[in-house]
Amino acid sequence: MALTDQAIDKIKAMIVSGELPPGSRLPKEGELALQLGLSRSSLREAVRALTAMQILVTRQGDGTYVSDLEPQRLLENLSFVSDVSRGATALHLLQVRRLLEPQAAALAATRATEEDLAALRRILDEATAAGDVEEFIRCDIDFHRAIADLVANPVLSAILDMLSTQTQRVRILRGTEAAQAIDHAHREHEAILAALRDGDAQLAAAAAAVHVAALERWVRDAGGH
Structure with a gap:
């Protein structure tokens, strides 16, 4: 050594x-x-x-x-891995996200208040009105972060932030037919919010899993770029 x-x-x-x-x-x-x-x-x-x-x-x-020594601080540098990830590494990160994000959505479904749901609704309305890919992705990040934060576990929130940075999301969307991908994402986000509004943990988990699985499919179809 x-x-x-x-x-x-x-x-x-x-x-x-x-x-x-x-x-x-x-x-x-x-x-x-x-x-x-x-x-x-x-x-x-x-x-x-x-x-x-x-x-x-x-x-x-x-x-x-x-x-x-807060998790957010210590995990911050790991976001660079997400920023530069391509190919198999990008898929591996999405697979980890698919393990964690449905569980976060399930827990959020049992905890979301009317105020929380209204905040999520506003984010999706902003996403619908977004004028470009970068603005949509900022809303996308806010939406998923807000759901994770409902779990009230800063370690989970930090890990999910690290797994999918803005740089990575922009690259994924630009490697696809962006307009079509955003349209799919809107529908998947609405399905997640509907499950949260109903307080249905299983449906929220399923909707989140479908959403992340779609991202994996886009990455595969784009050759991992």
């Missing part, structure tokens, strides 16, 4: 053990290097890597701190 990897593992171990809790300031570089038995250069490389992962945050003139 490279020295930098060893340094990363040692700092992670301090965080996992609670020795460095979220929001805590790292000891001074010399002290921490001595404590961990590392050279300063290895420690610096480890800190840079952990900062890129958003496990650590550097405050100019104040030092380096453990981040809040």
